[in-house]
Amino acid sequence: MSNKHLGYILFLFILFCSSFAIARSLEDLLYDATRYGNTPERREAKRVAREELKERMPDSLHAAMAHIHGDRVMLQVLVMEWVLELPSDVIVPALLAYIDHDRIETRRVAIFFLGFHQATEHADRLFPHLEEEQTRGAALRTLGKWKVPEARSHAEKWLVDGGERLRIVAANALRDIGDTKALPALVEAFDDPVFTVRNTAARAVVSFGDEAAVYLESMDGSFTSTADLIRRRCLHDLGRLTLPQSMDKNAIHLDGSFFNTQ
Amino acid sequence: MKIYKATASFVAMFTIWLVGSGKVYGDPAPLIPLYPDHVRDHVERALDTLGMTSSDAGFEKDHGKPLWTLGWITNTLNDPWQLPGHADALYTAAESDNPEKWWSIGAELMELDVGLARASGEPHDKPFAGWDSLVNRFLVYVEEIDEMLEASFGNLSLEDRIYLSASILASTFESADNEVHRNVLLEAGISEEALDRIEEEARQLDGSDASLRWLDLVNQVDLPGLYRSFHLFYHAVLNIRNEVTAIEEWPDSPLIRESHWGHIIIGTMGDDAYEGPALLIIDPGGSDTYRNGVGAANGLEGRRMAAIIDLGGDDVFHEEGLLGAGSALWGLAVVLNTSGDDRYESAFVGAGAALFGGAWLEDFSGSDQYRGHAIGQGAGMVGFGFLIDHAGDDVYDVGFYGQGFAGVKGWGMLLDRAGNDRYLAGNRRLDHERNDERYLSLSQGFSIGMRPHAGGGVASLIDLSGNDIYIGDIYAQGVSYYYSAGFLLDGGGHDRYSMYQYGQGCGIHMSLGLLADAWGNDSYSGYILAQGAAHDYSVGMLFDHQGDDTYTADHHAQGRALNNAFALLVDRTGNDAYFSRQRDGAQGIGNNGGFRDYGSLALLIDLAGADIYSGGFSNSMITLRPLYGVVYDYKEDTGHE
Numbered sequence: 001m002s003n004k005h006l007g008y009i010l011f012l013f014i015l016f017c018s019s020f021a022i023a024r025s026l027e028d029l030l031y032d033a034t035r036y037g038n039t040p041e042r043r044e045a046k047r048v049a050r051e052e053l054k055e056r057m058p059d060s061l062h063a064a065m066a067h068i069h070g071d072r073v074m075l076q077v078l079v080m081e082w083v084l085e086l087p088s089d090v091i092v093p094a095l096l097a098y099i100d101h102d103r104i105e106t107r108r109v110a111i112f113f114l115g116f117h118q119a120t121e122h123a124d125r126l127f128p129h130l131e132e133e134q135t136r137g138a139a140l141r142t143l144g145k146w147k148v149p150e151a152r153s154h155a156e157k158w159l160v161d162g163g164e165r166l167r168i169v170a171a172n173a174l175r176d177i178g179d180t181k182a183l184p185a186l187v188e189a190f191d192d193p194v195f196t197v198r199n200t201a202a203r204a205v206v207s208f209g210d211e212a213a214v215y216l217e218s219m220d221g222s223f224t225s226t227a228d229l230i231r232r233r234c235l236h237d238l239g240r241l242t243l244p245q246s247m248d249k250n251a252i253h254l255d256g257s258f259f260n261t262q
Numbered sequence: 263m264k265i266y267k268a269t270a271s272f273v274a275m276f277t278i279w280l281v282g283s284g285k286v287y288g289d290p291a292p293l294i295p296l297y298p299d300h301v302r303d304h305v306e307r308a309l310d311t312l313g314m315t316s317s318d319a320g321f322e323k324d325h326g327k328p329l330w331t332l333g334w335i336t337n338t339l340n341d342p343w344q345l346p347g348h349a350d351a352l353y354t355a356a357e358s359d360n361p362e363k364w365w366s367i368g369a370e371l372m373e374l375d376v377g378l379a380r381a382s383g384e385p386h387d388k389p390f391a392g393w394d395s396l397v398n399r400f401l402v403y404v405e406e407i408d409e410m411l412e413a414s415f416g417n418l419s420l421e422d423r424i425y426l427s428a429s430i431l432a433s434t435f436e437s438a439d440n441e442v443h444r445n446v447l448l449e450a451g452i453s454e455e456a457l458d459r460i461e462e463e464a465r466q467l468d469g470s471d472a473s474l475r476w477l478d479l480v481n482q483v484d485l486p487g488l489y490r491s492f493h494l495f496y497h498a499v500l501n502i503r504n505e506v507t508a509i510e511e512w513p514d515s516p517l518i519r520e521s522h523w524g525h526i527i528i529g530t531m532g533d534d535a536y537e538g539p540a541l542l543i544i545d546p547g548g549s550d551t552y553r554n555g556v557g558a559a560n561g562l563e564g565r566r567m568a569a570i571i572d573l574g575g576d577d578v579f580h581e582e583g584l585l586g587a588g589s590a591l592w593g594l595a596v597v598l599n600t601s602g603d604d605r606y607e608s609a610f611v612g613a614g615a616a617l618f619g620g621a622w623l624e625d626f627s628g629s630d631q632y633r634g635h636a637i638g639q640g641a642g643m644v645g646f647g648f649l650i651d652h653a654g655d656d657v658y659d660v661g662f663y664g665q666g667f668a669g670v671k672g673w674g675m676l677l678d679r680a681g682n683d684r685y686l687a688g689n690r691r692l693d694h695e696r697n698d699e700r701y702l703s704l705s706q707g708f709s710i711g712m713r714p715h716a717g718g719g720v721a722s723l724i725d726l727s728g729n730d731i732y733i734g735d736i737y738a739q740g741v742s743y744y745y746s747a748g749f750l751l752d753g754g755g756h757d758r759y760s761m762y763q764y765g766q767g768c769g770i771h772m773s774l775g776l777l778a779d780a781w782g783n784d785s786y787s788g789y790i791l792a793q794g795a796a797h798d799y800s801v802g803m804l805f806d807h808q809g810d811d812t813y814t815a816d817h818h819a820q821g822r823a824l825n826n827a828f829a830l831l832v833d834r835t836g837n838d839a840y841f842s843r844q845r846d847g848a849q850g851i852g853n854n855g856g857f858r859d860y861g862s863l864a865l866l867i868d869l870a871g872a873d874i875y876s877g878g879f880s881n882s883m884i885t886l887r888p889l890y891g892v893v894y895d896y897k898e899d900t901g902h903e
Contacts, residue, residue, distance in 0.1 A: 030467055038694045039439065070468025071714055164322045168860045195318040196826070199890060200860045229313040249882040250896055252311050260854065260888035 026063035029053050034074035050078075057086065058094040065098050069105035079113070088117040099125060108138045115142035123148045130154050136162075137169045144173025152177050156185040159201070167197045175204030180211045187219070190227035202230045203259040206237045213238040233258045291807040291834070293753050293780035294353050297346035301832060301869070308865055308894035311884050316343060319828050319863055323799035326772045329477060330671070331717030331745040332373055338747075338774055342801040342828050349776050353751050356677050356724040361500075361624075361650075364677070365493055368646060371720045371747075372673050374486040378493050390509055396502060397519055397526050400542065403498035404523050404567060407491050407594070411566050414487035415592065415618070421456075422479055423592050423618070424562060428456035429476055430617055430643055431584070433464075434636050434663065435610065436691075446610060450584035450591070451562030473715045480644055480716075483618060485671060492594050492620030492646060499569045499596040502544065507573065507600075512546045524565055533575070539565050547574035549602070558585035558612075559619060561592025569596045576602040576628070579612075586612025586634065588623030590645070597623045603654070608634035614649030614676070615641040615664075622648045629654035629681065635690060636663045640676030642719065643669030648677075655681045655728070661690025662702050668709040668719030668746065675722045682728040682755070688735040693763075696736070700762055703734035709746035713771065717745025726753040729782070734761035740777035740804075741768040748775045756782040756809070766792045769800030769827065781808035783836070789816045794831030794866070797824040803831075810836045810871070817847030821866030821891065826855045829864045837871040849877045852889040864891030870898070 032049035035042055053060040064079050083091055091113070098110035111129055114122075115138075123146055129139035140158060143151035151173060159170035171189060174182040182204075189201035205212045216231050217240065223231055235241035237257045297305075302316075309315055323339040338344045348371065355367035362378070369376050390396065415423070431437070431452060437444040438461050447457065463472040517528040524541030533548040539555040550572065557579065559568040570587060577599065579587035586608025588597040595616070604625060606613045614623040615638045630651060632639050638660050640649035647667075656678060658665050665685055668674040687705030692698065704710065711718035721742070723732075730752060732739055738761040740750035750767075757779060759766055767777035768791050775796070784806060786793050792815050794804035802823075811833060813820050820840050823829035831850075842848030850866035864887070872881060873895060879885045882897040 027467060031465060034467075036694065038436070038692075043695070067467040071470045071473060072467055073713070075467060165325070168858075172859045193317075194321050195312070195314050195863065195890065196321045196860050198313070226313050233313075250884060252884045252886065253880075255879075255885050255887045255893075258886060258888055258890070 024052070026053070026056065026060055029056075029060070030064055030067070030075065030078075034072060034078055054082075054086075057082075057090050061091070061094040062097070065094070065106060065110065068109050069103045076109070079109075083113045083116050088119065092117050092119045092122075096122060096125070099129070104132075104134050108135050111135055111142055112138040115145040118146060120146040120148060123150070137166050140166070140173050141169050144169075144176035147177050149177060149179060152179050152182055156182060159185055159189055164194055164196060167192065168200045171197060171200040171204050175207045178208075180208050180215075183208065183212060183215050187216070187227075187231075190230045191224055198226070198230060199259065202234050206234050206259050209238065213240045290754055290781040293751060293778055293807070294350040295346070296349055296778050296805045297343070297832075301834065301867075304867060304869055304894065304896055305830075305832070305865065308867055308884065308892045311886060311894075312890055312892055314863070319343065321826070321828075321863070323772055323801070323826070323828075325799055326714055326745060328711065328713075328717050328745050329474075329715055330481070331711070332371070332719070332747075334371070334373065335717060335745055335747055335774060339772060339799065339801060342803075342830075345774055345776055345801060345803055346805070348747070349749055349751060349778060352722055352749060353724065353753070353778075356722075356751070357726060357753070364648065364650070364675070368648075368673050368675070369489060372485065372489070372646075372671075374489050376486045376489050376493075378490065390505055393517065393519075393528060396505060397521075400498055400502055400526070401521055401523075403494065404521070404541065407495050407498070408523065408566060410487060410491035410494070411561070411593065414484040414491060415561075416482040416484060418479060418482055420562070424451065424453050424456045425459060426476070426479055426644075427562060427591060427617060428452045428460050430669070432457055432460045446584050451560060470715070473712065477712075477716055480671065483644055483671075485644075488620060489646065492622075495567060495569070495594045495620075496596050496622050499542070499571065499598060502542070503571045503598045503600075506544055506546070506571065509546070523567055539568065541565075541567055542569045542571070544571045545573065545575075549575040550577045552577065552579045552587055553581065555581070555583060555585065557587030557595060557597050559590040559593030559595045559621075560585055561619065566593035567595070568593070570598070572597075572599045572602075574601045577604045579604070579606045581607065581612055582609045584610045586610070586638070588613050588621050588649070589615040589638070590617070590619035590621040592618045594619055595621045599623075599625045601627045603628040604630045606630065606632045606634075608638055610635045611637040613639045614647045615639070616643075616645035616647045618644045620646045622650075624648075624650040625652065627653045629656060631657045631659075633659045634664060635661045637667070639664040639666075640723070641667040641674040642672035644671045646673040648675050650677045650679070651681075652679045653681055656683045658683065658685045660687050660705055662687065662704040665705045666707040666721045666723035666748075666750070667705055668721040670712050670716045670718055672709070672719035672721075674709070674719070675724070678725045680727050683725060683730045685723070685730070685732045687733070687738055693736045697763065701735045703736055703738040703761065706732055706734050706738045706765075707740045707748045707750035707775075707777075708737050709742040709748045709773075711744035711746050711773070713744040718742060718747075718773075720747045720749075722749040722751065724749070724751045727755055729755040730757045732757070732759045732761075734765060736762060737764045739765040739767075741765045741770065741775040741802075742773040743770045744773055746773050748773075750777045752779045754780045754782055757784045758787075759784065760787040761792065762788065763790045763792070767794045767804030767831070768792060768802040769796040770798065772799045774801050776803045776805075778805040779807070783809040783811065785812045785814070787814045788819055791818045791822075791824070793819045793821075794829050795819055795822045795824070796827035796829040796862075798827060799825075800827045802827070802829045805832050807834045808836060811838045812841070813839065814841045815843075815848060817842060817844035819848045821850045821864050821893075822848050823852045823862030823864035823891065825853065825862065826858055826860060827862050829862070830867070831865070832867045833869070835870040837873060838868060839874040840866070841876045843876075845877050849875060849879065849887075850885070850891040850893040851887040852891050854889050861889040862891075866891070866893045868893075868895045870896070
């Protein structure tokens with residue numbers, strides 16, 4: 001082998017090695033990307049790291065999911081940004097890899113993030129997570145966002161039997177699924193002990209439009225006072241009821257749509 | 263009869279003029295109770311218009327489940343109506359001229375199971391019998407307190423203590439990026455190894471393991487025991503103060519007595535200069551200077567206790583090192599300053615500030631100035647910091663973490679009992695990546711936890727009277743972050759409150775913030791999340807009882823609940839003005855909770871006066887606002903409008 005060939009091989013070897021030296025670990029990049037940018041250098045490093053992480057998808061997302069259970073809030077924020085920004089063909093396959101992860105926190109986050117992309121064909125993989133208390137809310141929310149009809153009965157059950165937040169998730173899931181068969185269950189929730197559930201159910205009802213109005217009007221007189229107040233405000237938001245605008249002292253006025261379904 | 267009619271007519275016209283001009287509202291309103299029955303009745307009526315009752319404010323907010331938090335804070339998140347009661351208790355204690363009430367409320371709100379009766383029940387009321395006798399009696403106490411401290415710090419090694427100190431101080435003073443600050447920490451007993459370890463831990467993508475180890479070490483500090491030893495030390499010093507007050511003959515030159523715990527120095531009536539650490543300095547008068555570790559306890563360097571008793575003169579307490587007068591690290595510090603216009607200047611920590619310890623600074627008269635970088639003027643982290651100023655027009659200036667600040671397991675109280683005071687917090691550390699050209703204040707009744715692992719403590723800035731000015735920037739004036747409680751309570755005067763983001767009765771991330779002002783024509787100026795505002799499962803409240811008040815903000819303000827929170831602004835009387843640039847982001851309004859997709863509860867309650875709302879809301883009307891809130895402007899039906 002001539003010196004010329006040896007020199008060429010050596011050049012290739014150095015090039016090969018330097019390519020490894022230049023490629024920073026994903027963990028290092030995630031650190032820079034989520035570090036508090038309290039100096040110009042750190043802010044620039046953050047910008048560069050975020051660009052490179054995006055270029056190295058989906059590996060970056062996998063690296064981030066390996067640490068998502070931890071206490072670094074900015075890592076969760078970063079992944080949320082990716083979930084909202086990047087296309088489904090990048091995000092969905094990567095997240096699906098974590099919905100059966102050993103760590104419950106990781107499972108829950110992956111299932112929750114999937115709700116921001118349409119991947120209804122994977123609904124069957126989410127139903128088992130309805131059985132687990134700590135993933136139930138995320139699974140129900142995502143199934144709702146995917147408008148999976150089979151999730152309605154689960155949502156109706158948890159609208160009654162769940163804790164406060166799960167009842168809220170259930171009401172929103174019923175709204176998202178969009179099946180008006182859920183109207184009776186949602187209207188029942190007008191009597192929930194907590195306004196967060198009552199009013200979320202009302203928002204869901206209003207989202208059903210004319211069918212909801214007809215249903216509510218047909219039930220005139222069969223409500224408790226609290227539920228009737230919600231019913232009338234629903235009808236107001238649906239344009240079916242004009243509440244009197246009294247100018248009397250201390251009269252009550254509505255400032256636009258109460259349940260604000262826009 | 264004509265005279266009677268004319269007189270009656272004049273009285274009626276005069277009354278209309280007075281009320282109309284907003285000049286007279288009867289006697290100044292007391293601050294407490296913050297939430298009396300007649301206000302409660304209106305709030306319940308406002309809730310009723312929303313189809314709610316008081317219990318609806320108790321929607322679930324305890325979603326963080328930290329490993330450690332104060333129980334009452336979690337309970338109050340779930341029943342926000344308890345918050346005014348806690349403020350009442352705090353103010354009642356502050357208003358009392360009995361320091362034992364201040365100690366008691368500290369123990370109560372920090373949930374310390376302590377018996378404080380022993381120290382307070384054994385006053386030294388003996389006549390002065392010579393310095394040796396006095397010093398010997400003091401040292402008996404010191405020996406006992408030293409043993410109590412050792413027991414309180416448990417099995418923590420010196421290395422553990424250095425590490426715990428570094429964990430707070432390295433980030434507070436950014437020692438990784440600032441060589442000068444790093445050297446200051448090293449000179450105070452923090453090791454290179456500890457600083458390196460902290461920097462290494464900060465590089466972890468998941469800091470949980472390090473945080474849990476930290477919390478485990480912190481949990482080994484016996485806080486009730488620490489509080490008891492602090493209380494006993496305070497009384498030991500107070501008793502000396504009471505005993506020496508009557509002395510008329512003082513030495514011509516300072517007397518110095520050595521002890522195992524440091525020097526005891528008896529000063530002169532002249533202008534003395536004290537330099538270097540001492541266990542106790544007693545100075546009878548003169549304009550004195552205190553420098554280089556005087557009045558500061560540093561357990562890392564074997565000086566667990568430090569005290570100063572100064573009976574007169576315009577004194578200067580100036581510190582370039584880490585710990586200024588009235589501050590403690592793994593120890594106890596007490597400064598009692600009887601009179602004079604004094605200056606307390608700390609380049610770093612000082613003036614009633616404690617880390618893993620207790621610090622008490624009490625100034626009884628004079629117009630004083632307090633200045634410090636961070637952790638000062640009533641600040642505690644795993645410890646208790648009290649700053650009490652009884653009189654004078656005082657100036658308080660801190661960079662951040664001060665003027666009533668509490669970190670994890672911390673109690674910080676600044677109590678100013680009289681005078682027209684100025685409070686400034688900021689101008690030291692920029693709020694990078696959020697408000698790049700603004701400064702973090704983290705002060706003026708601000709507490710913060712260690713999210714997600716541990717809650718914070720209780721922070722309060724209490725000013726009983728005077729026309730006061732409060733200036734902050736980011737996080738200031740009755741605000742807290744993550745399972746903590748921040749209070750700003752002002753007993754009266756025409757006050758000005760100014761800050762930019764997060765404050766003026768504001769809770770952030772499962773936390774409690776409250777601002778209350780009794781009377782005066784006050785102005786509240788903020789930009790985002792201010793003036794009875796709350797974000798993310800939090801509770802924020804602002805109460806103003808009396809006066810023609812002006813509220814100004816951009817958005818997320820004035821009874822604004824954001825992301826499943828509860829916000830309340832109650833203004834009882836006066837012709838008030840509520841200005842906000844963004845109509846849909848302020849004044850009795852909630853939001854849809856972002857991805858959570860459900861509402862909040864927001865109440866703006868105004869119970870009298872001719873008020874102005876930038877949102878266009880009418881006087882004597884109840885306006886329901888989306889997701890879910892109300893502007894409840896009530897006017898008594900007099901029947902002759």
